[in-house]
Amino acid sequence: MASELSDTLKSLPSHHFQDFYTLKELPESHAWKPVDDDLCPFGHHDMVAEQVPVVDLSDPTAERLIEHACRTWGVFQIINHGIPTRLLDDIESACQRLFSLPMHRKLRAAREPDGTAGYGPAVISSFFPKKLWSEGFTIFGSPLEHARQLWPNDYMKFCDIIGEYKKEMKQLAQKLTWLMLSPLGITQEDVKWAGPEGEFEGASAALQLNSYPTCPDPNRAMGLAAHTDSTLITILFQNNIAGLQVLREGFGWVTVSPIPRGLTINVGDMLHIMSNGLYPSVLHRATVNLTRHRLSVAYLFGPPWEAHVSPISKVVDSDHPPLYRAVTLREYREMRAEHFDKALSLVRLRAPN
Ligand SMILES: O=C(O)CCC(=O)C(=O)O
Numbered sequence: 001m002a003s004e005l006s007d008t009l010k011s012l013p014s015h016h017f018q019d020f021y022t023l024k025e026l027p028e029s030h031a032w033k034p035v036d037d038d039l040c041p042f043g044h045h046d047m048v049a050e051q052v053p054v055v056d057l058s059d060p061t062a063e064r065l066i067e068h069a070c071r072t073w074g075v076f077q078i079i080n081h082g083i084p085t086r087l088l089d090d091i092e093s094a095c096q097r098l099f100s101l102p103m104h105r106k107l108r109a110a111r112e113p114d115g116t117a118g119y120g121p122a123v124i125s126s127f128f129p130k131k132l133w134s135e136g137f138t139i140f141g142s143p144l145e146h147a148r149q150l151w152p153n154d155y156m157k158f159c160d161i162i163g164e165y166k167k168e169m170k171q172l173a174q175k176l177t178w179l180m181l182s183p184l185g186i187t188q189e190d191v192k193w194a195g196p197e198g199e200f201e202g203a204s205a206a207l208q209l210n211s212y213p214t215c216p217d218p219n220r221a222m223g224l225a226a227h228t229d230s231t232l233i234t235i236l237f238q239n240n241i242a243g244l245q246v247l248r249e250g251f252g253w254v255t256v257s258p259i260p261r262g263l264t265i266n267v268g269d270m271l272h273i274m275s276n277g278l279y280p281s282v283l284h285r286a287t288v289n290l291t292r293h294r295l296s297v298a299y300l301f302g303p304p305w306e307a308h309v310s311p312i313s314k315v316v317d318s319d320h321p322p323l324y325r326a327v328t329l330r331e332y333r334e335m336r337a338e339h340f341d342k343a344l345s346l347v348r349l350r351a352p353n
Pocket residue numbers: 208210224229236238243244245284285286295296298
Protein backbone atom coordinates (compact mmCIF):
# COMPACT_ATOMS: atom_id res chain seq x y z
CA MET A 1 0.00 0.00 0.00
CA ALA A 2 2.72 2.45 1.00
CA SER A 3 4.66 1.97 -2.21
CA GLU A 4 1.46 2.30 -4.19
CA LEU A 5 0.85 5.65 -2.54
CA SER A 6 4.33 6.94 -3.19
CA ASP A 7 4.04 5.91 -6.82
CA THR A 8 0.84 7.86 -7.11
CA LEU A 9 2.33 10.88 -5.43
CA LYS A 10 5.42 10.83 -7.62
CA SER A 11 3.35 11.29 -10.73
CA LEU A 12 1.27 14.10 -9.28
CA PRO A 13 2.00 17.59 -8.03
CA SER A 14 1.47 16.67 -4.38
CA HIS A 15 0.98 20.26 -3.23
CA HIS A 16 -2.34 20.08 -5.04
CA PHE A 17 -3.83 17.59 -2.65
CA GLN A 18 -4.69 18.58 0.85
CA ASP A 19 -5.88 16.14 3.47
CA PHE A 20 -8.21 18.51 5.32
CA TYR A 21 -9.33 15.86 7.74
CA THR A 22 -6.06 15.88 9.65
CA LEU A 23 -5.66 19.66 10.01
CA LYS A 24 -6.32 21.19 13.41
CA GLU A 25 -5.70 24.77 12.31
CA LEU A 26 -6.18 26.75 9.15
CA PRO A 27 -2.82 26.90 7.33
CA GLU A 28 -1.72 30.33 6.07
CA SER A 29 -2.00 28.99 2.54
CA HIS A 30 -5.77 28.65 3.07
CA ALA A 31 -6.39 31.82 5.09
CA TRP A 32 -8.53 34.20 3.06
CA LYS A 33 -9.37 36.63 5.78
CA PRO A 34 -11.12 38.80 5.09
CA VAL A 35 -12.72 37.90 1.76
CA ASP A 36 -11.35 41.15 0.52
CA ASP A 37 -11.06 42.97 -2.75
CA ASP A 38 -7.58 41.69 -3.47
CA LEU A 39 -8.46 38.06 -3.12
CA CYS A 40 -11.90 38.06 -4.61
CA PRO A 41 -11.74 39.47 -8.14
CA PHE A 42 -15.37 40.45 -7.93
CA GLY A 43 -15.00 42.62 -4.85
CA HIS A 44 -16.48 42.44 -1.41
CA HIS A 45 -20.18 42.59 -0.72
CA ASP A 46 -22.13 42.46 2.47
CA MET A 47 -24.48 39.66 3.34
CA VAL A 48 -28.10 40.66 3.01
CA ALA A 49 -31.37 39.20 4.23
CA GLU A 50 -32.85 38.46 0.81
CA GLN A 51 -34.19 35.09 -0.22
CA VAL A 52 -33.55 33.28 -3.47
CA PRO A 53 -36.95 32.55 -5.11
CA VAL A 54 -38.42 29.10 -4.56
CA VAL A 55 -40.53 27.70 -7.40
CA ASP A 56 -42.94 24.79 -7.03
CA LEU A 57 -42.65 23.01 -10.39
CA SER A 58 -46.17 21.62 -10.00
CA ASP A 59 -47.56 25.17 -9.83
CA PRO A 60 -49.26 26.15 -13.11
CA THR A 61 -47.63 29.58 -12.90
CA ALA A 62 -44.14 28.07 -12.52
CA GLU A 63 -42.92 29.37 -15.89
CA ARG A 64 -43.73 32.96 -15.03
CA LEU A 65 -42.05 32.65 -11.63
CA ILE A 66 -38.99 31.10 -13.26
CA GLU A 67 -38.74 33.91 -15.78
CA HIS A 68 -38.89 36.49 -13.03
CA ALA A 69 -36.27 34.65 -10.98
CA CYS A 70 -34.00 34.33 -14.02
CA ARG A 71 -34.25 37.99 -14.94
CA THR A 72 -33.69 39.30 -11.44
CA TRP A 73 -31.44 36.71 -9.79
CA GLY A 74 -30.19 34.21 -12.34
CA VAL A 75 -30.91 31.53 -9.75
CA PHE A 76 -33.86 29.88 -8.03
CA GLN A 77 -34.68 26.80 -6.01
CA ILE A 78 -37.20 24.19 -7.09
CA ILE A 79 -39.43 21.80 -5.18
CA ASN A 80 -41.77 19.11 -6.52
CA HIS A 81 -39.26 18.50 -9.30
CA GLY A 82 -39.95 14.78 -9.62
CA ILE A 83 -36.46 13.52 -8.73
CA PRO A 84 -37.05 10.57 -6.40
CA THR A 85 -36.16 11.23 -2.77
CA ARG A 86 -34.45 7.86 -2.66
CA LEU A 87 -32.11 8.92 -5.46
CA LEU A 88 -31.16 12.13 -3.68
CA ASP A 89 -30.43 10.13 -0.53
CA ASP A 90 -28.39 7.68 -2.61
CA ILE A 91 -26.28 10.36 -4.26
CA GLU A 92 -25.59 11.94 -0.88
CA SER A 93 -24.48 8.57 0.50
CA ALA A 94 -22.33 7.97 -2.58
CA CYS A 95 -20.58 11.31 -1.94
CA GLN A 96 -20.08 10.48 1.71
CA ARG A 97 -18.66 7.11 0.81
CA LEU A 98 -16.27 8.62 -1.71
CA PHE A 99 -14.96 11.55 0.29
CA SER A 100 -14.59 9.62 3.52
CA LEU A 101 -12.08 7.29 1.87
CA PRO A 102 -8.51 7.73 3.11
CA MET A 103 -6.45 10.12 1.02
CA HIS A 104 -4.27 7.40 -0.50
CA ARG A 105 -7.40 5.73 -1.86
CA LYS A 106 -8.85 8.93 -3.27
CA LEU A 107 -5.54 9.63 -4.96
CA ARG A 108 -5.90 6.47 -6.99
CA ALA A 109 -8.61 8.35 -8.87
CA ALA A 110 -6.73 11.65 -8.93
CA ARG A 111 -7.32 14.00 -11.82
CA GLU A 112 -4.27 14.06 -14.09
CA PRO A 113 -2.50 17.45 -14.17
CA ASP A 114 -3.96 18.24 -17.60
CA GLY A 115 -7.03 16.05 -17.21
CA THR A 116 -10.63 16.94 -16.49
CA ALA A 117 -12.14 13.97 -14.68
CA GLY A 118 -11.38 12.48 -11.28
CA TYR A 119 -10.52 13.53 -7.75
CA GLY A 120 -8.79 16.79 -6.90
CA PRO A 121 -9.03 20.43 -5.91
CA ALA A 122 -11.44 22.76 -7.71
CA VAL A 123 -10.08 23.63 -11.14
CA ILE A 124 -10.58 27.34 -10.50
CA SER A 125 -8.22 27.27 -7.52
CA SER A 126 -5.24 28.11 -9.73
CA PHE A 127 -6.69 31.59 -10.34
CA PHE A 128 -6.58 32.55 -6.68
CA PRO A 129 -3.63 33.29 -4.44
CA LYS A 130 -5.13 31.35 -1.55
CA LYS A 131 -6.18 27.72 -1.54
CA LEU A 132 -9.72 26.50 -1.24
CA TRP A 133 -11.17 24.41 1.56
CA SER A 134 -12.74 21.79 -0.62
CA GLU A 135 -12.15 18.66 -2.64
CA GLY A 136 -14.04 17.50 -5.68
CA PHE A 137 -14.66 14.60 -7.99
CA THR A 138 -15.55 15.35 -11.60
CA ILE A 139 -17.38 12.88 -13.81
CA PHE A 140 -17.58 13.11 -17.60
CA GLY A 141 -19.27 10.15 -19.21
CA SER A 142 -18.80 6.99 -17.18
CA PRO A 143 -17.11 6.95 -13.75
CA LEU A 144 -16.34 3.25 -14.17
CA GLU A 145 -12.55 3.44 -14.43
CA HIS A 146 -12.17 5.72 -11.46
CA ALA A 147 -14.72 3.78 -9.40
CA ARG A 148 -12.77 0.59 -10.07
CA GLN A 149 -9.65 2.25 -8.71
CA LEU A 150 -11.49 3.52 -5.64
CA TRP A 151 -13.39 0.34 -4.79
CA PRO A 152 -11.77 -2.58 -6.66
CA ASN A 153 -14.28 -5.08 -5.29
CA ASP A 154 -17.40 -3.00 -5.07
CA TYR A 155 -17.53 -0.30 -7.68
CA MET A 156 -20.87 -0.99 -9.37
CA LYS A 157 -23.01 0.53 -6.65
CA PHE A 158 -21.38 3.93 -7.15
CA CYS A 159 -21.63 3.65 -10.94
CA ASP A 160 -25.30 2.68 -10.82
CA ILE A 161 -26.22 5.63 -8.63
CA ILE A 162 -24.24 8.05 -10.80
CA GLY A 163 -25.80 6.61 -13.96
CA GLU A 164 -29.32 6.94 -12.63
CA TYR A 165 -28.69 10.41 -11.25
CA LYS A 166 -27.29 11.66 -14.55
CA LYS A 167 -30.23 10.23 -16.46
CA GLU A 168 -32.77 11.94 -14.20
CA MET A 169 -30.81 15.19 -14.23
CA LYS A 170 -30.62 15.23 -18.01
CA GLN A 171 -34.39 15.04 -18.31
CA LEU A 172 -34.89 17.68 -15.68
CA ALA A 173 -32.29 19.95 -17.29
CA GLN A 174 -34.00 19.68 -20.69
CA LYS A 175 -37.34 20.57 -19.17
CA LEU A 176 -35.94 23.44 -17.13
CA THR A 177 -33.97 24.90 -20.02
CA TRP A 178 -37.17 25.21 -22.05
CA LEU A 179 -39.04 26.59 -19.04
CA MET A 180 -36.36 29.27 -18.89
CA LEU A 181 -36.22 29.96 -22.65
CA SER A 182 -39.96 29.87 -23.47
CA PRO A 183 -40.91 33.03 -21.56
CA LEU A 184 -38.45 34.92 -23.78
CA GLY A 185 -40.39 33.70 -26.82
CA ILE A 186 -37.59 31.29 -27.73
CA THR A 187 -38.86 28.05 -29.24
CA GLN A 188 -37.28 24.84 -30.52
CA GLU A 189 -37.09 26.36 -34.01
CA ASP A 190 -34.79 29.07 -32.68
CA VAL A 191 -32.29 26.63 -31.22
CA LYS A 192 -31.34 24.33 -34.08
CA TRP A 193 -28.59 22.59 -32.12
CA ALA A 194 -31.18 21.46 -29.57
CA GLY A 195 -32.47 18.98 -32.18
CA PRO A 196 -35.85 18.64 -33.91
CA GLU A 197 -37.71 17.80 -30.71
CA GLY A 198 -35.73 20.24 -28.59
CA GLU A 199 -34.31 17.26 -26.77
CA PHE A 200 -30.73 18.62 -26.52
CA GLU A 201 -29.47 15.26 -27.69
CA GLY A 202 -25.77 16.10 -28.02
CA ALA A 203 -25.74 18.27 -24.90
CA SER A 204 -22.56 18.27 -22.87
CA ALA A 205 -22.93 17.22 -19.27
CA ALA A 206 -20.70 16.74 -16.29
CA LEU A 207 -21.30 15.86 -12.70
CA GLN A 208 -19.23 17.64 -10.09
CA LEU A 209 -19.28 16.15 -6.59
CA ASN A 210 -18.06 18.68 -4.02
CA SER A 211 -16.95 18.11 -0.46
CA TYR A 212 -16.36 20.87 2.10
CA PRO A 213 -14.83 19.22 5.17
CA THR A 214 -15.35 20.79 8.59
CA CYS A 215 -12.96 23.70 8.99
CA PRO A 216 -11.25 24.90 12.18
CA ASP A 217 -11.56 28.55 11.12
CA PRO A 218 -14.48 28.84 8.70
CA ASN A 219 -14.65 32.63 8.67
CA ARG A 220 -11.20 32.88 7.16
CA ALA A 221 -11.56 29.97 4.73
CA MET A 222 -13.23 29.73 1.33
CA GLY A 223 -14.85 26.54 0.11
CA LEU A 224 -15.24 27.53 -3.50
CA ALA A 225 -14.29 31.01 -4.66
CA ALA A 226 -16.68 33.27 -6.56
CA HIS A 227 -17.31 32.13 -10.12
CA THR A 228 -19.96 31.76 -12.75
CA ASP A 229 -20.59 28.42 -14.46
CA SER A 230 -19.88 28.09 -18.19
CA THR A 231 -23.03 26.01 -18.56
CA LEU A 232 -26.49 26.62 -19.94
CA ILE A 233 -27.83 25.75 -16.53
CA THR A 234 -26.51 24.04 -13.42
CA ILE A 235 -28.67 21.90 -11.15
CA LEU A 236 -27.23 21.79 -7.65
CA PHE A 237 -28.15 19.42 -4.87
CA GLN A 238 -26.78 20.35 -1.46
CA ASN A 239 -27.04 18.27 1.67
CA ASN A 240 -28.89 20.00 4.45
CA ILE A 241 -26.05 22.37 5.30
CA ALA A 242 -25.91 25.98 4.19
CA GLY A 243 -22.87 27.18 2.29
CA LEU A 244 -23.87 28.23 -1.21
CA GLN A 245 -24.04 32.00 -1.64
CA VAL A 246 -25.11 33.92 -4.72
CA LEU A 247 -24.41 37.51 -5.58
CA ARG A 248 -27.54 39.55 -6.06
CA GLU A 249 -26.49 42.56 -8.12
CA GLY A 250 -26.97 45.74 -6.15
CA PHE A 251 -27.56 43.88 -2.89
CA GLY A 252 -24.75 41.55 -1.96
CA TRP A 253 -24.08 37.90 -1.13
CA VAL A 254 -27.18 35.89 -0.28
CA THR A 255 -27.10 32.41 1.26
CA VAL A 256 -29.22 29.84 -0.55
CA SER A 257 -30.94 28.23 2.45
CA PRO A 258 -31.11 24.50 1.89
CA ILE A 259 -34.61 23.14 1.44
CA PRO A 260 -34.71 19.41 2.19
CA ARG A 261 -34.63 17.69 -1.22
CA GLY A 262 -34.89 20.99 -3.04
CA LEU A 263 -32.61 21.73 -5.97
CA THR A 264 -30.94 25.00 -6.89
CA ILE A 265 -30.93 26.02 -10.54
CA ASN A 266 -28.56 28.66 -11.81
CA VAL A 267 -28.13 30.40 -15.13
CA GLY A 268 -24.72 29.76 -16.66
CA ASP A 269 -22.72 31.84 -19.14
CA MET A 270 -24.12 30.03 -22.21
CA LEU A 271 -27.74 30.75 -21.30
CA HIS A 272 -26.76 34.31 -20.42
CA ILE A 273 -25.37 34.69 -23.95
CA MET A 274 -28.43 33.10 -25.59
CA SER A 275 -30.73 35.43 -23.63
CA ASN A 276 -28.62 38.37 -24.85
CA GLY A 277 -27.93 39.32 -21.27
CA LEU A 278 -31.55 39.27 -20.09
CA TYR A 279 -30.70 36.48 -17.66
CA PRO A 280 -27.63 37.18 -15.52
CA SER A 281 -25.14 34.39 -15.15
CA VAL A 282 -25.09 34.39 -11.39
CA LEU A 283 -21.84 34.72 -9.49
CA HIS A 284 -21.71 32.20 -6.66
CA ARG A 285 -19.35 30.78 -4.07
CA ALA A 286 -19.38 28.28 -1.23
CA THR A 287 -18.48 28.89 2.40
CA VAL A 288 -17.45 26.24 4.92
CA ASN A 289 -18.55 25.10 8.32
CA LEU A 290 -16.95 24.50 11.73
CA THR A 291 -18.81 21.34 12.68
CA ARG A 292 -20.63 20.03 9.64
CA HIS A 293 -19.27 18.43 6.53
CA ARG A 294 -21.06 19.94 3.55
CA LEU A 295 -21.58 18.04 0.32
CA SER A 296 -22.99 19.23 -2.96
CA VAL A 297 -23.57 17.74 -6.39
CA ALA A 298 -23.61 20.00 -9.43
CA TYR A 299 -25.03 18.75 -12.72
CA LEU A 300 -23.43 20.96 -15.34
CA PHE A 301 -25.61 21.04 -18.44
CA GLY A 302 -24.23 22.69 -21.56
CA PRO A 303 -24.72 22.88 -25.30
CA PRO A 304 -22.98 20.34 -27.56
CA TRP A 305 -19.25 21.13 -27.56
CA GLU A 306 -19.19 22.33 -31.16
CA ALA A 307 -22.56 24.14 -31.31
CA HIS A 308 -22.41 27.85 -32.02
CA VAL A 309 -24.11 29.61 -29.15
CA SER A 310 -25.16 33.20 -29.72
CA PRO A 311 -27.91 35.63 -28.70
CA ILE A 312 -31.16 34.21 -30.09
CA SER A 313 -32.73 36.43 -32.76
CA LYS A 314 -36.03 36.59 -30.83
CA VAL A 315 -34.35 38.66 -28.12
CA VAL A 316 -32.34 40.81 -30.51
CA ASP A 317 -33.61 43.92 -32.34
CA SER A 318 -32.34 47.38 -33.19
CA ASP A 319 -32.94 48.53 -29.61
CA HIS A 320 -31.29 45.40 -28.26
CA PRO A 321 -28.38 44.61 -30.53
CA PRO A 322 -26.46 41.38 -29.86
CA LEU A 323 -24.19 41.78 -26.86
CA TYR A 324 -22.11 38.70 -27.63
CA ARG A 325 -20.58 37.04 -30.65
CA ALA A 326 -21.19 33.38 -31.38
CA VAL A 327 -18.98 31.01 -29.45
CA THR A 328 -18.74 27.25 -29.02
CA LEU A 329 -18.53 25.73 -25.58
CA ARG A 330 -15.16 24.26 -26.57
CA GLU A 331 -13.77 27.67 -27.45
CA TYR A 332 -15.32 29.24 -24.37
CA ARG A 333 -13.88 26.60 -22.04
CA GLU A 334 -10.44 27.25 -23.49
CA MET A 335 -10.88 30.95 -22.83
CA ARG A 336 -12.01 30.23 -19.28
CA ALA A 337 -9.01 27.99 -18.71
CA GLU A 338 -6.75 30.87 -19.60
CA HIS A 339 -8.66 33.98 -18.57
CA PHE A 340 -11.20 32.68 -16.02
CA ASP A 341 -13.66 35.46 -15.16
CA LYS A 342 -12.57 37.61 -18.12
CA ALA A 343 -13.83 35.03 -20.64
CA LEU A 344 -17.31 36.51 -20.94
CA SER A 345 -15.99 39.97 -21.65
CA LEU A 346 -13.78 38.50 -24.38
CA VAL A 347 -16.84 37.40 -26.37
CA ARG A 348 -18.70 40.59 -25.63
CA LEU A 349 -19.43 42.91 -28.57
CA ARG A 350 -20.71 45.96 -26.71
CA ALA A 351 -21.82 47.16 -23.31
CA PRO A 352 -25.53 46.73 -22.48
CA ASN A 353 -27.78 49.79 -22.86
O1 LIG B 1 -21.11 23.61 -3.51
C1 LIG B 1 -21.77 24.54 -3.92
O2 LIG B 1 -22.72 25.00 -3.30
C2 LIG B 1 -21.41 25.20 -5.22
C3 LIG B 1 -20.80 24.28 -6.23
C4 LIG B 1 -20.51 24.98 -7.52
O3 LIG B 1 -20.72 26.14 -7.67
C5 LIG B 1 -19.94 24.23 -8.65
O4 LIG B 1 -19.64 23.03 -8.51
O5 LIG B 1 -19.79 24.85 -9.73
